[in-house]
Amino acid sequence: MKNSFTKLTLAVLTFIATVTLAADRPNIIVILADDLGYGDVACYGATKVKTPHIDKLAAQGCRFTDGHAASATCTPSRYSLLTGEYPWRKKGTGVLPGNASLIIAPGRPTLPSVLHSAGYVTGAVGKWHLGLGTGKIDWNGDIKPGPLEIGFDYSFIMPATGDRVPCVYVENHRIVGIDPNDPIQVSYGKKIGNEPTGREHPEMLKMKLSVGHDGTIVNGISRIGFMSGGKTARWDDETLAQTLTGKACEFIEKNKEKPFFLYFATHDIHVPRVPAKEFRGSSGCGVRGDVIQQLDWSVGEVIKTLERLKLTGNTLVIFTSDNGPVLNDGYDDDADQDWRALRAAGLLRGGKYSLYEGGTRVPWIASWPGRVKAGTTSDALVCQVDMLASFAVLAGTKVPVGAGPDSHNILPAMLGDVKLGRDHLAEHCQSWRPSVALRLGAWKFIPGMKDKSQLFDLGKDIGEAQNVAGQHPKVAEDASKTLQKLRGSSTDE
Numbered sequence: 001m002k003n004s005f006t007k008l009t010l011a012v013l014t015f016i017a018t019v020t021l022a023a024d025r026p027n028i029i030v031i032l033a034d035d036l037g038y039g040d041v042a043c044y045g046a047t048k049v050k051t052p053h054i055d056k057l058a059a060q061g062c063r064f065t066d067g068h069a070a071s072a073t074c075t076p077s078r079y080s081l082l083t084g085e086y087p088w089r090k091k092g093t094g095v096l097p098g099n100a101s102l103i104i105a106p107g108r109p110t111l112p113s114v115l116h117s118a119g120y121v122t123g124a125v126g127k128w129h130l131g132l133g134t135g136k137i138d139w140n141g142d143i144k145p146g147p148l149e150i151g152f153d154y155s156f157i158m159p160a161t162g163d164r165v166p167c168v169y170v171e172n173h174r175i176v177g178i179d180p181n182d183p184i185q186v187s188y189g190k191k192i193g194n195e196p197t198g199r200e201h202p203e204m205l206k207m208k209l210s211v212g213h214d215g216t217i218v219n220g221i222s223r224i225g226f227m228s229g230g231k232t233a234r235w236d237d238e239t240l241a242q243t244l245t246g247k248a249c250e251f252i253e254k255n256k257e258k259p260f261f262l263y264f265a266t267h268d269i270h271v272p273r274v275p276a277k278e279f280r281g282s283s284g285c286g287v288r289g290d291v292i293q294q295l296d297w298s299v300g301e302v303i304k305t306l307e308r309l310k311l312t313g314n315t316l317v318i319f320t321s322d323n324g325p326v327l328n329d330g331y332d333d334d335a336d337q338d339w340r341a342l343r344a345a346g347l348l349r350g351g352k353y354s355l356y357e358g359g360t361r362v363p364w365i366a367s368w369p370g371r372v373k374a375g376t377t378s379d380a381l382v383c384q385v386d387m388l389a390s391f392a393v394l395a396g397t398k399v400p401v402g403a404g405p406d407s408h409n410i411l412p413a414m415l416g417d418v419k420l421g422r423d424h425l426a427e428h429c430q431s432w433r434p435s436v437a438l439r440l441g442a443w444k445f446i447p448g449m450k451d452k453s454q455l456f457d458l459g460k461d462i463g464e465a466q467n468v469a470g471q472h473p474k475v476a477e478d479a480s481k482t483l484q485k486l487r488g489s490s491t492d493e
Contacts, residue, residue, distance in 0.1 A: 025396060033266050033319070034074065035329070036321035036325065039325075043059075048283065049292045051295075053300030060374045060375075062367075062416035064380065064382055065377060066361065067364025069322055072350075072359030073095050075129050076094065077322045084387075084405065084406060086428065088428050090103075097188040098160035098224070101134050114388065120261045122151055124156075124263045125156050127157070139185070141174075155171070156172075156247040166184055167223065167234045168230055175233050186226070192227070197216055213330040221331075238274055240268075248262060253309065266298055268295035271330055275291050302317070312369050316372075317366070317368070318367075319364070320364045321362035324344075354432075364382060372416050378421075379419065380413040381441075386410050391411075444458050453469050
C-alpha cells in the first residue's frame, strides 16, 4: 500500500539501521501496562496523577501521539505483540478464561523466539493471559506448553489476570510455593470445593461487586471462576506490583553481561485495583489514580536498575499499554466517580472494548539515551504488531518467511528518526460487529451494519465527533474496499 517513495525511504533507512545497530545488539525491554489510557499519565496530559518515572522516559526519548495496541482488549493485543499477526486472523484469540490452553503454537516464530535465535536471553514477567498447556491442566505438576515453549528462556507470570483464578504465580513450568498436600483445582464451569464465593457471601468481600466477578473469594476479593486448594501459593494483591517488579529487575541483573529481551507485562492498572499501603490514597483522586502511581513506581525501579548497572546507553525501553482505559470493570471501587479528575483517554473517544481511537491508541514511549533523540514527539502511526519485524532488524536477524504476516519493519519510525510509520492500520475490538476498523493516514473508517458506516478525519476531529462519510463517499468506499481486501477470510466474525 505504500507508495514508491515511502518504500525507497524505508528501505534506505532500514539498511542504515541494520548496519549501524546490529553490531550494538542493544538490550530490549517492553513494559506493557494494563488498561492504561492515552490520557492517564502526565506526559500525555494527566494533571491529577503524578508519573515522574514514565515522564522521565519520555523526556529522555520519543513520545508517540499515534501509537497503538493491536486490539481494544488484552488477550488479542498480547497475541499480536508476540506473533506479529492481527488477532482477527486466528480463531480463539478472544479474552481467555484462566484455564484456557496456550493459543500460540509451540514452534511458531514469535518475537521472543526470533530474538532468542539472534543470541538474546529472553524473559517474560507479569501478566500472561495467553493460555497454558493443552487440554485440562494439572496445576500441581509441570504446566506446559507455556512461555518457554514459544521462545522465552525464563518466565514468572500470572496465568491470566488479577480478577481470574487461579490466583498464583507460575515460574517457568511450576506454581510457586505449592503444597503437594493442598492440591489446586480450577473450574470455569461450576463451583468446586467448599471455598466461599462472592455470590454466596457478599458480606465477606472487602471490595464490592458491580458486574460478575462473583466466583471464589481470594484475599477478600471474589474472582471470575472457581478454585480450591493452593493456600500457600496464592498471591497477595497488595504486593503484586512489588513481586513482579522485583522479578523483572532480577532478570535484568542476572543477564547484564549479554543482550537480553524482557517482556514486562504489569498487572497495574487492571482490576482488582489493590495498591500497596504506601500508594493507597497517594494520588488524591481515587484508587485508580493510586495504582497509576504504583505503576509509575514499577517503571522507576526498572530505570534505576538500568542506571545502576550502567545499561541505559545500550537498552531500548518501550513503554506502552495493552489497550485503552476502563473505569468500572467488574468491581465497585468508585473509579467511575473519579472520571472528572482522570480523563483517562484524553481527548479521544471510547476506551477499552471500543473501536474508537480510545480503544487502541495508547501511551507509547521509546527511550534509548544516546540513540533516540531526547525530548522528541512523533505523530508516526505505529503499532505493537510491528515489534516482531522491527526488533528483528534491531537484533541483526530476519523474521522467518511466512511469520509475522502483519508485522512491518518500521524501526526508523520507532526510534524517532522519521515521521513516517504505517500508512494503514487495522484496529480491532472483538466485542463489536463488525470487529475491525481501518486507519488510512488521518482517515478513520468504521464499517457499519446496513451501510451505517462511519468516517472521521482525525486531523480535524481527534474526538471522532463528526461522521463525514456522507461528505466523502469516495474515501469511505475506498476504505471499505481496502478493509475487505485486508481482512480476506478472517475468522473472528
